Amino acid sequence: MSKETEEKRDDRGAVVPQPEPPARGTFALLIPSNMSWQASSFGGALRLDFRPMRPRERASRVREKGKP
Secondary structure (H helix, E strand, C coil): CCCHHHHHHHCCCCCCCCCCCCCCCCCCCCCCCCEEEEEEEECEEEEEEEEEEEEEHHHHHHHCCCCC
């Protein structure tokens, strides 16, 4: 093989495992870390309300996690 062909060849790769699906009867939500949520019971079901975090809540979450 010529040097040019070897440079164009891309042997790099990554192993990406398939994520496990949520258990039957459940669901998964991906939300940004700057969002807050509140769960409440509504008509025999669970209601989730999402909103951006307030500065005080964000500071509290940072304190909970601790600084590395």
